[in-house]
Amino acid sequence: MIEDYLFHLTFLQILGTALGVVQVLLARKNNINNYIFGIGSILISMWVLYRSQLYGDILLNLYYFGMSIYGWFYWKLGKQKKTTPISYSSKEEHLKALGIVVVCFTLMAYWLKFHTNSNVPIWDAVVVSFAWAGMWLMAKRKMENWIYLNISNVIAIPLLFYKELYVYAGLTIFLFIVGVSGYIKWQEILKNEKIEQPTTA
Incomplete structure (x- = not known):
């Protein structure tokens, strides 16, 4: 019985990880379809995390779910009813992102x-707070999303090893690497978009 349970949990981790890998690779390429695979990965992850008592990450995935739907529509239409381009965050957006971190951490740390019965409430709250801000910036197609998401990843990696979620720990290491390359890739895309824009006399 225990062996079957562990096999089932491991299989779900692998399936969720596979969908997550496709999602981040598509996000790195600035492909809107990343959200489709991301939603599948989120739904699987929520069940695994529930069984592992990582309640903060469950709420994080609920937020991911909502932001994935919002992000898909925002990437597709934006405020001007046309595809939203990559851009750097404004001062106001930086402050909003930091505000998300502070408010989310405060609420999550208290609740957890x-x-x-979480035995890692503070660290779990830190992971969630930076990831929430990162996903908000991702939905806005802002360069800094990779920075916030990687701060979350760096903290999450040892936490997942501690929880013996080794497949997800491996995925998070992969996500960190993609986060670094994604930032570089988006810089190249942004540079090329500026070059292609027509200049006015």
């Missing part, structure tokens, strides 16, 4: 510590 006093209302769940």
